[in-house]
Amino acid sequence: MGYEWDFTVVLRDFDLLLLGLLNTLKVTGLALLFGVPLGLTLALLRLYGNWLVRIPVGLVIEFLRSTPPIAQLFWFFFALPILVGVEMDPFKASVLTFSLQSSAFFAEVFRGGIVSIDRGQWDAAKALGMSRNETLQRIILPQAVKRMIPAFLERAIELMKTTTLVGTISYADLLYEANSIAQSSYRTLEVFTVAAAMYFVVIFACSVAVQLLEARLTRPDESARH
Amino acid sequence: MEEVLRIEDLHKSFADLAVLKGIDLAVNRGETIVILGASGSGKSTLLRCVNFMEIPSSGRIVMNGRAVGRAVDGKQTYSEKELTRLRARVGMVFQHFNLFPHMTARENVMEGPRTVLKLDPAECARRADTYLDKVGLAWKADAHPSELSGGQQQRIAIARALAMEPEVMLFDEATSALDPELVGEVLGTMKELADEGMTMLIVTHELGFAYTVADRVLFLSEGRILEQGTPAEVLTYPTQEGTKNFLRGHGSFRLPEPQLD
Numbered sequence: 001m002g003y004e005w006d007f008t009v010v011l012r013d014f015d016l017l018l019l020g021l022l023n024t025l026k027v028t029g030l031a032l033l034f035g036v037p038l039g040l041t042l043a044l045l046r047l048y049g050n051w052l053v054r055i056p057v058g059l060v061i062e063f064l065r066s067t068p069p070i071a072q073l074f075w076f077f078f079a080l081p082i083l084v085g086v087e088m089d090p091f092k093a094s095v096l097t098f099s100l101q102s103s104a105f106f107a108e109v110f111r112g113g114i115v116s117i118d119r120g121q122w123d124a125a126k127a128l129g130m131s132r133n134e135t136l137q138r139i140i141l142p143q144a145v146k147r148m149i150p151a152f153l154e155r156a157i158e159l160m161k162t163t164t165l166v167g168t169i170s171y172a173d174l175l176y177e178a179n180s181i182a183q184s185s186y187r188t189l190e191v192f193t194v195a196a197a198m199y200f201v202v203i204f205a206c207s208v209a210v211q212l213l214e215a216r217l218t219r220p221d222e223s224a225r226h
Numbered sequence: 227m228e229e230v231l232r233i234e235d236l237h238k239s240f241a242d243l244a245v246l247k248g249i250d251l252a253v254n255r256g257e258t259i260v261i262l263g264a265s266g267s268g269k270s271t272l273l274r275c276v277n278f279m280e281i282p283s284s285g286r287i288v289m290n291g292r293a294v295g296r297a298v299d300g301k302q303t304y305s306e307k308e309l310t311r312l313r314a315r316v317g318m319v320f321q322h323f324n325l326f327p328h329m330t331a332r333e334n335v336m337e338g339p340r341t342v343l344k345l346d347p348a349e350c351a352r353r354a355d356t357y358l359d360k361v362g363l364a365w366k367a368d369a370h371p372s373e374l375s376g377g378q379q380q381r382i383a384i385a386r387a388l389a390m391e392p393e394v395m396l397f398d399e400a401t402s403a404l405d406p407e408l409v410g411e412v413l414g415t416m417k418e419l420a421d422e423g424m425t426m427l428i429v430t431h432e433l434g435f436a437y438t439v440a441d442r443v444l445f446l447s448e449g450r451i452l453e454q455g456t457p458a459e460v461l462t463y464p465t466q467e468g469t470k471n472f473l474r475g476h477g478s479f480r481l482p483e484p485q486l487d
Contacts (some may be wrong), residue, residue, distance in 0.1 A: 124324035126384075127277060128338040128390060129314030131306070138341055142328050 009185040010194045013177075020177030021198055027091070027173065028160045031098035034158075038099065039106025047111060048132070064104035070165045073097045079168045090171035094163065104161045109151045113144035149214040157203050174198060227254040229291070230425050231276065231394055236285035238271055245271045248287070251320035253345075253394070257425040264472060269429040270447065273396045276427065277316040278309045289315070290393070298373030317387030323379040325371040331382045332367040334359065338390045347447045357385040361415050377408030378454040381415050382483050388419075393418065397428040411441075419480040433476055436463050 004214065010017070045057045064072070077093035117140050125135040167176035178195035182188040236321040238246040250359050253259060255465045264268045274280040276287060278294070286302055294312055295302035325334050326379040335357055336350045345353070358364045361381040371379050382398060387395060397416065401409045420426055420439050430436060436443055436457060443451040447468040454459055457487045464470050 120320060120322050120324035121326065123320060123469055124326070124386075126279060127313055127316075127318035128386070129310045129342040130314075130338075131310055134341050138337065143326075145334075146328070148439075186343065 005190060006187060007168070007190050007194070009181065009187045010170070010190050013181045013185075014194075016177045016181060017174060017195060017198065020172055020174035020195075021202070024160065024163055024173040025177075025202070026164060027098060027163045027171070028033070030095045031102050031159060031163070032156060033121050034095070035102035036106050038103035042103060042107035043110035043114065046107065047114060050053060061104045061107050064101055065108070069097065069162050072101055072168060073165055090166065090169045093169060094166040094171050098159060098163055098196045100222075101162075102155065105155050105158075109148050109155060109224050110144070113148035116147060117143050124173065134148070139176035146214075146217050149210060149217070153156055153207060153210045156205065160203060161199070229253070230255045230257075230289070232288040233272075233276065234286040234288065236272070236275055236287070237283045238268075238280060239283045245449055246282075246294065249284070249448075249451060251451070253425060253427065255425055256426065257441050258420040258424075258426045258428065258439055259428060259442045259444060260428045260440035260457075261444045261446055262430075262433075262436065262472065267446040267447050270398050271389045273398050273429055274429060275422050276394070277313050277318055278304065278398060279313075279318070307339040310342075314338070314390055315384075315393050317392035317395040319380070319383050319387055319389055319395070319397045319400045323371070323376070323383045323403075325379055325383055325386070327371050330368050330370055331363060331374070331385075334371070334382055335385045335389045337471070343390065344347055353389045353391075357388045358382075360388065360418075361385045375408060376404045377411045380404065380412045384412075384419075386416055394427065397426065397430065399429055399431070401430065401432060431476075432459060433473075445472065 005037045045053050076097045125139045164175040166173050178191050182191040233251040236249040245338045262267045275282045295304040332354050335354045339350045339353050401412050417439050440457050443457050444451050453469045455468045
């Protein structure tokens with residue numbers, strides 16, 4: 001194999017790749033910022049709402065989880081503006097899609113975490129005279145969130161990788177920039193190698209950071225009973 | 227004698243299964259009542275109805291002369307707010323301790339005063355010190371539950387309930403999950419409370435403890451009080467066949483007084 005690697009093109013346009021990465025992080029970060037609290041809300045509604053709330057919320061979650069994200073993205077970018085007449089640019093549509101899409105997954109992570117907490121914890125809090133909200137805030141969620149960290153990290157990584165779809169509606173994320181540099185320079189191999197490495201560095205760094213955090217948080221107190 | 231708690235014609239069913247079939251009981255302030263009975267006799271359910279962990283199917287709970295809930299069409303109805311207020315005045319200790327694992331011993335004890343009673347931090351701290359000291363675990367204040375033995379965890383759980391300064395304490399098989407050598411320290415703490423005049427309802431299988439500490443022993447069978455009286459009356463001279471059978475089962479293997487010197 002006599003392929004000659006040449007990274008000069010990549011280096012020349014590296015600032016474009018960095019801008020793309022910044023946009024990727026922007027969409028991912030905002031989707032997390034909106035998606036996590038929304039996910040918690042959906043989880044609580046699904047767990048503790050009456051059936052009039054529980055059933056539609058469950059349907060929305062299942063719908064978001066079982067339709068392709070690219071279909072959702074197209075729907076919010078092309079269909080929603082026609083339906084309700086709002087202006088949609090690629091950035092807004094991307095943030096909206098991935099906030100909602102990831103909220104459905106986070107809802108399930110939260111729900112799993114909450115129901116995994118021993119019933120005795122609810123009993124103890126109730127016997128002290130705590131309300132359900134107090135119990136959730138003070139007793140259940142702090143424990144559940146710790147258990148959820150691995151699943152949460154998994155979803156966040158998945159989310160960042162899924163945001164590569166935003167290029168399809170011309171939002172200039174890292175993959176989109178890589179693609180356009182590759183097309184103009186014909187240095188496909190180099191460009192995508194570097195782009196992949198950039199995804200790897202960011203995701204791997206986050207992953208290590210979260211694992212350190214998890215080790216720190218769960219040190220003293222897991223498995224308290226017996 | 228001053229009556230703290232009265233249970234009137236209490237019934238509780240789970241779906242089709244009737245667990246309590248009419249319990250009447252008046253508890254005086256400072257009284258220690260031990261509730262005995264085979265498993266499935268309704269002992270735990272009775273305790274859990276007193277602080278409305280379970281809502282009674284019918285009947286009334288009267289605390290300090292006031293019935294809990296409102297009678298609507300001859301049936302008691304309860305508001306969640308009233309029930310949380312009531313639970314704050316009744317302490318409960320569980321078989322599996324149920325300490326909050328993400329908090330230290332001290333934080334466990336302060337949680338009720340802080341979150342439920344909304345006391346100021348100084349008073350919460352004072353109560354934590356007082357009750358950790360009372361159960362002899364002030365030196366473990368900063369330990370997490372996972373760093374404590376079962377007996378220590380249960381004593382912290384007792385301190386957590388006491389920090390609410392309740393009018394009645396309920397013990398639901400508080401020593402059943404403990405290794406035998408750890409049972410004594412928990413029973414010792416409970417006896418001290420009884421001696422100090424705490425009003426207590428205790429479900430246990432420790433007959434020796436019942437005999438020594440109880441003012442009154444109830445024997446529950448199939449959701450009814452089959453027999454009650456002083457420890458001597460119920461445990462030494464039982465009159466009902468059900469009680470006798472229960473005691474026979476417990477007395478099959480007896481140890482002569484160990485010589486420990």
